[in-house]
Amino acid sequence: MRYSxxxxxxxxxxxxxxxxxxxxxxxxxxxxxxxxxxxxxxxLATAYYLAKVHGVANVAVLEKGWIGSGNAGRNTTIIRxxxxxxxxxxxxxxxxxxxxxxxxxxxxxxxVSQRGVLNLCHSDAQRDAFVRRGNAMSLYGADAELxxxxxxRRMLPVxxxxxxxxPIHGGLLQRRGGTARHDAVVWGYARAASNLGVDxxxxxxxxxxxxxxxxxxxxxxxxxxxxxxxxxMAVAGNSSRxxxxxxxxxxxxTHVLQAFVSEAVKPLIPGVVTFGAGHFYVSQSDKGGLVFxxxxxxxNSYAQRGNLPTVEDVCEGAMALMPSLxxxxxxRSWGGVMDMSMDGSPIIDRTPVHGLYLNGGWCYGGFKATxxxxxxxxxxxxxxxxxxxxxxxxxxxxxxxxxxxxxGTGAQPNLQ
Amino acid sequence: xxIECPFCGERxxxxxxxxxxxxxxxxxxxxxxxxxxxxxxxxxxxNPAGPHDELWYHAFxxxxxxxVRRNTLTHEILxxxxxxxxxxx
Numbered sequence: 001m002r003y004s005x006x007x008x009x010x011x012x013x014x015x016x017x018x019x020x021x022x023x024x025x026x027x028x029x030x031x032x033x034x035x036x037x038x039x040x041x042x043x044l045a046t047a048y049y050l051a052k053v054h055g056v057a058n059v060a061v062l063e064k065g066w067i068g069s070g071n072a073g074r075n076t077t078i079i080r081x082x083x084x085x086x087x088x089x090x091x092x093x094x095x096x097x098x099x100x101x102x103x104x105x106x107x108x109x110x111x112v113s114q115r116g117v118l119n120l121c122h123s124d125a126q127r128d129a130f131v132r133r134g135n136a137m138s139l140y141g142a143d144a145e146l147x148x149x150x151x152x153r154r155m156l157p158v159x160x161x162x163x164x165x166x167p168i169h170g171g172l173l174q175r176r177g178g179t180a181r182h183d184a185v186v187w188g189y190a191r192a193a194s195n196l197g198v199d200x201x202x203x204x205x206x207x208x209x210x211x212x213x214x215x216x217x218x219x220x221x222x223x224x225x226x227x228x229x230x231x232x233m234a235v236a237g238n239s240s241r242x243x244x245x246x247x248x249x250x251x252x253x254t255h256v257l258q259a260f261v262s263e264a265v266k267p268l269i270p271g272v273v274t275f276g277a278g279h280f281y282v283s284q285s286d287k288g289g290l291v292f293x294x295x296x297x298x299x300n301s302y303a304q305r306g307n308l309p310t311v312e313d314v315c316e317g318a319m320a321l322m323p324s325l326x327x328x329x330x331x332r333s334w335g336g337v338m339d340m341s342m343d344g345s346p347i348i349d350r351t352p353v354h355g356l357y358l359n360g361g362w363c364y365g366g367f368k369a370t371x372x373x374x375x376x377x378x379x380x381x382x383x384x385x386x387x388x389x390x391x392x393x394x395x396x397x398x399x400x401x402x403x404x405x406x407x408g409t410g411a412q413p414n415l416q
Numbered sequence: 417x418x419i420e421c422p423f424c425g426e427r428x429x430x431x432x433x434x435x436x437x438x439x440x441x442x443x444x445x446x447x448x449x450x451x452x453x454x455x456x457x458x459x460x461x462x463n464p465a466g467p468h469d470e471l472w473y474h475a476f477x478x479x480x481x482x483x484v485r486r487n488t489l490t491h492e493i494l495x496x497x498x499x500x501x502x503x504x505x
Contacts, residue, residue: 250461
């Protein structure tokens, strides 16, 4: 059923008893053209674009738990394309363009809200770097605006402009950036892919790869063997574990990243704000809660929960920027497990094993990349060649020295 | 997370600096396959979900390096040892 105001009124008059499930919970077939492992945003977007753009609808998405149960539901929902390097800029800008048309494309309300993403700078050198990044963004077709403190004071009176240690000198604003509802992105892609014939298979964990004549031709799962000529992994957080089933060791460490939400307060922060003298970023949800996060805990972890020193560190960042938050209570905190690639940038590439493709290493920034990641991974799986905007995300770049060290935020930035 | 330092006793993890996988050894730079070996040592990681041997530096304590066996699924500390032979022994 197409979602529209007409259908909403019609169903409303019938007591909302006519809505069907948004997508089909499929039983796996024996054989597909392409299997995508991982039913998060990236996996479902890949399946959708395979069916929509490349006409390959005989696709299965295999999910160990339920769709969206991993990092797709554990992020801080920020979308932006404020990148500097040539390997990143066009990719994230393509993602931003897909976000802008996503709801019409999927016929699903993903609550995409272009409320602006603002990076604050606290020194002259940092402002120079922001000018350079803003100019680079303009060259990629993204929007960038340098704000002075007078403009910031009008936009964000809540910030501490008298902080002697971290004075606010200005900010780089991307007005097209903002937030989206992460669960709705998963459900929207699932519904649209399912409508095009993609099988979404839940509670189906891949346990082995089936090899024949030196290539991978299928997977053994907890719901039986499933064959396909091409198999894509979109299991960021667990890429190393799934790749190990194929005998691969990846340039990735898995780390826990915590996020937080406060009790609801009155409208305080119009968009997304990042503190440039530490690692702290915050936005305000439509319900009023402040959604914020910071650095990794800093040690290998698959635990999906972190420790208190990082909570303290993130809250100190909040207090340095907005001392008025001192009496706001944190409502919840949670952790997601990140594929931390060694240069802080993702990988969308073939693997050395024939028939197996990798989409992973999303580090801090997987959510905003969801549409372009799906778009480019679908391109790779359907045509066996990298998409133009994802060409730099090679698996072998660590061996060849073509690193993409946008911010140098890999697994252990101090060692790289 | 608390780590039982052999010198200082049980201390909060915030006193320590994490140095990652303890299995990584610096390769021999004069070996013929040195480039491949350095690539593996610098970038490739086993990244297990379960027991993991790793190095922690007690920066705000005794400043000793420790070899810690820790479960990455639960954060449980399974063992703490010196990373190599203790000086003078």
